[in-house]
Amino acid sequence: MSLDTQQAPAPLTDDELRSLDAHWRAANYLAVGQIYLMDNPLLTEPLRPEHVKPRLLGHWGTSPGLNLVHPHLNRLIKSRDLDALCVWGPGHGGPAVLANSWLEGSYTETYPDVTRDAAGMARLFRQFSFPGGVPSHVAPETPGSIHEGGELGYALSHAYGAALDNPGLLVACVIGDGEAETGPLAASWHSNKFLDPVHDGAVLPILHLNGYKIANPTVLARLPEAELDDLLRGYGHDPLHVTGDEPAAVHRALAAALDTAVDRITAIRRAAREDGVTERPRWPMIVLRTPKGWTGPAEVDGLPVEGTWRAHQVPLAAVRDNPEHLRQLEAWLRSYRPEELFDPHGAPRPDVLACVPAGSRRLGATPYANGGLLLRELPLPPLEKYAVEVDKPGATLHEPTRVLGALLQDVMAATADRRDFRLVGPDETASNRLEAVYAASGKAWQGRTLEVDEHLDRHGRVMEILSEHTCQGWLEGYLLTGRHGLFSCYEAFVHIVDSMVNQHIKWLRTTRRLPWRAPIASLNYLLTSHVWRQDHNGFSHQDPGFVDHVLNKSPEAVRVYFPPDANTLLSVADHALRSRDYVNVIVAGKQPCFDWLSLEDAKVHCARGASVWEWAGTEDGGREPDVVLACAGDVPTQEVLAAAQLLRRHLPELAVRVVNVVDIARLMPAEEHPHGMSDFEYDGLFTTDKPVIFAYHGYPWLIHRLAYRRTGHRHLHVRGYKEIGTTTTPFDMVVSNDLDRYRLVMDVIDRVPGLAVRAAAVRQRMEDVRLRHHSWIRAHGKDLPEVADWSWES
Incomplete structure (x- = not known):
């Protein structure tokens, strides 16, 4: 059911509070168990050193906050029958997302050997950060995820990419306060200036401030609330603040904030879709302040832990060797009262699951996080329409990217109704000779327009912002949720996204080994304005090394092409846009270039590769x-x-x-x-x-x-x-x-x-x-x- 047709439910009831708190405690218990235990999952006997893993890995500090948000989002989805996705920015909090997926059943459906009982719980615990097991971060192996734990700074741009052209989707995005300090995240706040309330979904940022990074306080957590509020309002948001460390009060406040946010989103979308309002809206967001490592050990070895940076990873580090640490760990686990949360066989009790939606509404089962399930073939026209005539080699000249632009124009036009193709780039579409696309779609823009502006379009699917990070994040989120796209960039400056493409290639390599992950459209780069024709801009604009960087990565996932003329560029682009699960890098000039090959010869040459x-x-x-x-x-x-x-x-x-x-x-x-x-x-x-x-x-x-x-x-x-x-x-x-x-x-x-x-x-x-x-x-x-x-x- 569409997000904008729902009515707000009644305030949180006592039964809902009890269920949410039970789910939260169960998830916290499972998160701690994953970090520490390899046996005795239900504490049916006193904890002994041999029950504890020899190597303790994982991140506890952010997990209680993620465990809090997850059941609250599920409650919202269930009560309003929403299509929703969550991007977990603090992806190092893998124990939390895994715990909630196991509780709601989506993990067992994906991995049937990890059953929802004591044996499955033991397997869930043992496999975490264990040889032959699963990573400690949220990763491709995690159901419901499109964002890896190493992608620090990209969560919000991924969320907006997922929301683009998904008009019925709510994309929640949990942003860690350490992540909020990064340059990519700071730029991605401006994505709300490009979100079309008519054709796009809604993004609900949840800025989770727990105060600390690995070893230092975080900038935003130390700002006075009024100053932080001014900053977020300056970004164009309408913040709702939830602060506390008393569970019942925080549950009630967070539920109210989420309901209020969705009500505001509903009103924004109704105004745009039914009343024709074109003014850029001020979208809601939530600022959630809870202690780092909440509900964990308050003090270890005489030093404060809960609410400090010491809770970031493993609060009790010497459990096997230090009897006092072992005692504290057992007390910590039992503080969640597991006997109330799981039946004697280890299955979650009904009260724990009362707020969990059914089927694909669950966050761990949403098809939007497995975008290949939603992917449709891109309607690519025959290349003959765009090919340049080559009677003999080198007799004519064309600008290769301008020739490609005509093809992209028709692809944009052919996807006008289905809206599943986007062209992104940092203010360079026209500079890179691709401006023909404007005849089919203008540039996405929700801000103020002036008479001198050209090609701005509130419903446009050409995305330009002078932040390569944000372009990359948008496109990744778009592809991972089942759509197609192309990233056009000056060759020298695509290096800005080196670390981002690293993570995407790692994601693709891993998903190829996961049969339940359906293939997605490839991430396609068109690198132009290249080193040999940056003679006018000079040394700062001359760097062809992105290819070296990409070819260091997994061979099964990377492809690099150097088309020498217009027809070979057409052939290569056609191949790349049809492909799946690759990162394709195409390096092609925009200046007049000799035409060497006819289209048929170009196709044969490209098929050979050399x-x-x-x-x-x-x-x-x-x-x-x-x-x-x-x-x-x-x-x-x-x-x-x-x-x-x-x-x-x-x-x-x-x-x-x-x-x-x-x-x-x-x-x-x-x-x-x-x-x-x-x-x-x-x-x-x-x-x-x-x-x-x-x-x-x-x-x-x-x-x-x-x-x-x-x-x-x-x-x-x-x-x-x-x-x-x-x-x-x-x-x-x-x-x-x-x-x-x-x-x-x-x-x-x-x-x-x-x-x-x-x-x-x-x-x-x-x-x-x-x-x-x-x-x-x-x-x-x-x-x-x-x-x-x-x-x-x-």
Whole structure:
């Protein structure tokens, strides 16, 4: 039933209070048990050292707060029959989320061997942070989760991503006060300026302030309430404060706050959907203040613990060796009165579960946290409509990303009714030549508009904010809940999300091993405004290293493509948008680029990943090449073809093979990457004993690392970006980094046996051009005419 059609229930009854408190105590008991116990789960006998795990791992401090929020959200869902999802920002509080999933039954449905009885409880306890078990953080293995415990700072952007285009969904987001100090979280508060109350779901932030991080107080917890309230109102929220350490009072206050928040959300959405109100609303949120490690040991070894940073992880650290610690642990566990919470067989008593909703309404069973179950095929049109005509290689030029923009426009139009495709980027959609999409959807914007503004749209699905973190978080949340998207970014600045893509790749790798997790749409990056055409912005905008970072990660989950022209970009993008469970990185230029391949040739080339361009080389009659000129990337491809043309002119007897690599993982052995070549394939393409001069888009050592085990590696010489850049001309960028055509010809002469003497004059001419270039650009401010006006001639 839709969120905006519900009526507020009566205030919390005594029966509901009793049930919520029982559920909370049961979850706390289970959380402590997971951290400490490997046997005797129901304390049917006095606790002994051998019942305790030899290594104590986990985070207790945040768990009581998460255990409090979970049953209260379930009560809200049940009473109002809501579709809901919760993003657990303090994901290191894994014991809490696991405990609640086990209590509500979603854990046992996912993992039938962890039954809801004493045996299953023992297995739940033992597997936690134990060899062969489950992680201590909320992780892909956790039912109901879309946010991993290591993703500190991304919870709120994930929550907004989940809410986009899910008009009936309530997304609660618990934000830890340590997490609230991070830059990504600080920026993501502004997501409420992009949330469309007509077509999107609602996000309910719950800022949980328990006062401390690992060893220090937290900034927001130490602010006076009035100052904190001003800050949150400044972000555009209407805060509801819940503070206390007396359980009954906190239960009643939190239930009232949640009911009030949903009532306000209901009113906001009704005003937008039925009354046509367009003013940006002030969305409610909750500030929950409870003690860190609440209900745990008040004091250990004479030092205060509950309500301090000492409660963060394991309050009693020497239970096996210290009898007093063992005694305190048993007293702590028994303080929850487990005999009232579980029957003699270990099953939760009915009163504990009275507020738990049924079926997929449970937080651990919501399909929105297993987005592949909701995913539909993206309606991608035939590429022929967008392909550029290529009668012969290098005769025409197009801006590849502009060509792609026409395809994305039609994808956006085809998903207008179903609303399951988004384009995100940090204020660069038009800069990256993708502005054709505005004809199908404007830019999401709920703020004030002025006459000079263009393409702003309250219902738009192009998302722009000058925070790469927030863009990444939005898109991850969107994909994880069953939709499709593309992230367009300047190549140098995508590094800002290095740690975020790390976590997403880890998530994908883990979910591939979980049969109950359905595949989701891939996370697709389009990196443009790249290193070789940032000559105008200079050194600060020149960094091609994101590819190196990604290729360090799980080979089964990462794909990297360097389409050399418009048609290959179309083919690669089509493949990436259709794919599942990958991180696809596409590096493509936005400046005019020669068209080398027809669409059909581009499709074949992309399917191969790397292939010989026979028309560009000078092999004939089955003769083996004297040298291989290889390339990956649009500018390196142009320089290699220009070098091949120079070799044809000056050394016509030389047999030159030109190899273009579009899928960089093809260079890896098949044993190390699913796209890797066998040694037989690689040797056939690159030879085992001939010089290979490889012009690569990025840092040259990556190619060496990928190919170091190949037979011919000692003959491989790579040119690429050497971290030399400035504001200069386009060709001077390649000259400065020794990637230019003249340097490549010199490399051939230096490495093909016998050419050093025979072609000395040719080499000298190449060097002379480089020297003339140096003087020319300083005198004229532009590249040499033979470079600026160059075109391919076979």
